[in-house]
Amino acid sequence: MPGKMTEKMDDKTPFEDREDEESDNADETACGDDGTPQIPPQSGEKGDSTEGATETSEASESAEAVEDAPGEEEKEEEKDPEAQIAELEDKLLRTRAEMQNLHRRLTRELEEKAKYAATALARDLLTAADNLQRALDSINPEAREQDEALEAFAAGVEAIEREMLSAFGNHNIRKIEPLDEKFNPEFHQAMFEVENTGRVSGTVVEVVQPGYLLHDRLLRPAMVGVAKGEPSEESVDTKV
Numbered sequence: 001m002p003g004k005m006t007e008k009m010d011d012k013t014p015f016e017d018r019e020d021e022e023s024d025n026a027d028e029t030a031c032g033d034d035g036t037p038q039i040p041p042q043s044g045e046k047g048d049s050t051e052g053a054t055e056t057s058e059a060s061e062s063a064e065a066v067e068d069a070p071g072e073e074e075k076e077e078e079k080d081p082e083a084q085i086a087e088l089e090d091k092l093l094r095t096r097a098e099m100q101n102l103h104r105r106l107t108r109e110l111e112e113k114a115k116y117a118a119t120a121l122a123r124d125l126l127t128a129a130d131n132l133q134r135a136l137d138s139i140n141p142e143a144r145e146q147d148e149a150l151e152a153f154a155a156g157v158e159a160i161e162r163e164m165l166s167a168f169g170n171h172n173i174r175k176i177e178p179l180d181e182k183f184n185p186e187f188h189q190a191m192f193e194v195e196n197t198g199r200v201s202g203t204v205v206e207v208v209q210p211g212y213l214l215h216d217r218l219l220r221p222a223m224v225g226v227a228k229g230e231p232s233e234e235s236v237d238t239k240v
Contacts (some may be wrong), residue, residue, distance in 0.1 A: 176211035193228035201229025
């Protein structure tokens with residue numbers, strides 16, 4: 001009998017012995033020391049706990065980084081006080097200069113508005129002044145001397161014209177009558193040219209309508225006739 005039992009035991013292969021050992025270990029792990037069965041952890045619980053720990057560590061690291069990063073107040077405190085004073089003084093000087101420039105510009109604009117405020121009114125009155133002068137030019141001097149009523153009428157028109165020109169002068173409105181002067185395109189407007197005048201070319205020989213200035217600004221150019229220069233004998237006509 002012993003010999004047979006030995007043979008049966010020897011008939012087991014090494015693989016069968018290993019399987020028996022694993023089954024025995026499984027039974028032992030299934031129960032604790034006190035005989036209470038233990039449930040193995042569910043799949044995924046280990047991963048979840050690992051991820052939570054990672055997030056917690058990252059949050060703590062970011063919080064520490066924020067605390068360690070210097071704020072704006074700390075940066076300002078780190079600046080040199082003398083540098084801060086110099087920077088503030090520079091800003092103050094720049095602001096003061098800008099305010100002075102703004103004040104000058106506004107003052108100049110107000111002065112120009114007050115200076116040329118009568119421009120529109122003066123231009124409207126120029127036509128009335130021209131009509132007064134036309135009325136006087138239309139009166140025959142001989143008839144004026146012979147007719148007392150006509151003389152009184154002409155004297156009244158002349159008085160009105162003088163008053164108007166005096167009012168123009170009070171507001172720095174000046175009359176432009178450039179007779180025998182050099183033609184100036186800034187203040188004169190040439191209406192025609194006159195030949196055989198014996199004058200230098202470009203000289204104003206006739207004033208059709210006087211011009212007016214308000215301070216240094218042109219209200220209306222003077223309409224004039226200009227002397228035309230004679231062609232030189234030595235000049236050669238190259239036109240075909």
